[in-house]
Amino acid sequence: MDPINPWLDPVEVRRLAERLIRPARGPAIQDLPDAGFDDRFEGFAGITGITPALCTPPAAAPQTTPHPTPPPLPQPTESPVTALGPFLERILRFRSWMIREFDTRGLFILDRDGSVIFDDGAHGKIHVLARSLAQASRKPGGSAGNVHVKVGAEAILEVIPLDTPYGWMVLGAVVPNALSPAAIAIVIDALLQVASPPVA
């Protein structure tokens, strides 16, 4: 018995093969412009031994009593970061600022595809939730807005999608109280500084 041809449709195989030989038409799907990094990005220069997704253990949650009101807002002049230095270094400074100002217990940043750019702890279970919330908050023809959801006792997940020079990102921050619109604006401003190309 022929061990090959009864299993194949020679005409179909030929057709598929000839399609592959012909030059393809249509533009290539471009490099993901919003994958979190631009074309120049290859790695976090100058930082070794740190894996962004696993870089530091989560900070111990401070023992706090429930706040009846959101924590006081930082003054706009207190810029948490400057657009200098490696990206990871800036994210770590941003994280420290978020902990200091908003009692943040956990923080992660995803790219458009849901891939992890940064995670300060094991927040894998809420990555999908954050991304889904960010997508759901997108208005038709408009940009996504921030949303928050209760994820535990005294734990609110703030989801802040934003468009940065490095592409679309989703910030997830676990905080004890929902952030006010003014606080959200300050956080967005700070994260935009983090996610901007270094100034020469």
Next chain:
Amino acid sequence: MLVDADPQGSVGLSLTRQSRLLAGFYDFLADPGIPLDRLIVPTRLETFSLVASGQASDYESGSGGNGSHLARVRAFLRGAAARGFDLCIIDTAAGLFGVTGDIIASSDAVLIPQQAEPLGIRSVPKLLEGLNRLRVMNPRLSVLGVCLTMVQQDLAESREAAQALRELLPPEMVFQTQIPRDGLFVRASARGLPVGVLEEGAGAQIVFDSLRAEVEAKLEPHDSQRGY
């Protein structure tokens, strides 16, 4: 530059015992903190370098949906081009999904090694369908063709499988050169050497030189910066 993107890590395992500890391609995918320079292993040949599979290359790493590693794969290729490598030959795991799919979707050309045996040939239609789908994502992908490997001239089924493939596909899609199954390859891998440098390796050297010439002729119309 030869890059081992097969999680089995055979390139690293073919070198020294220490080489299995090398950081490599999968570490680059997993950790944006690793600079490419740390992964490149120079060889005695000035124009030939290696990147091993790496420590993050467990079997699960090769799976996943298409597109999840695309940005890092392309960052890797840009890094290789920026360092002046003319050719980046990537040895992938079998299949067209996961990391392998993302590599093909980022490359200029693909060469398909195909074992000369009936089961392998029967899977060719699926392979062609998959490549056609990937070409939608990457229209500049050139299919250099299928290279028959592990051909056993002393086995009728192997000879017939090779012949059947040549009859099925357009001639320009099957390399004239075919790689025989030979104990020489086993001996070379046991010693961690390329077959061409073995005392009795002259014949194998001719086969691979012939393959190289065919590949070169097919590549000439393309750009100088390529990933395979």
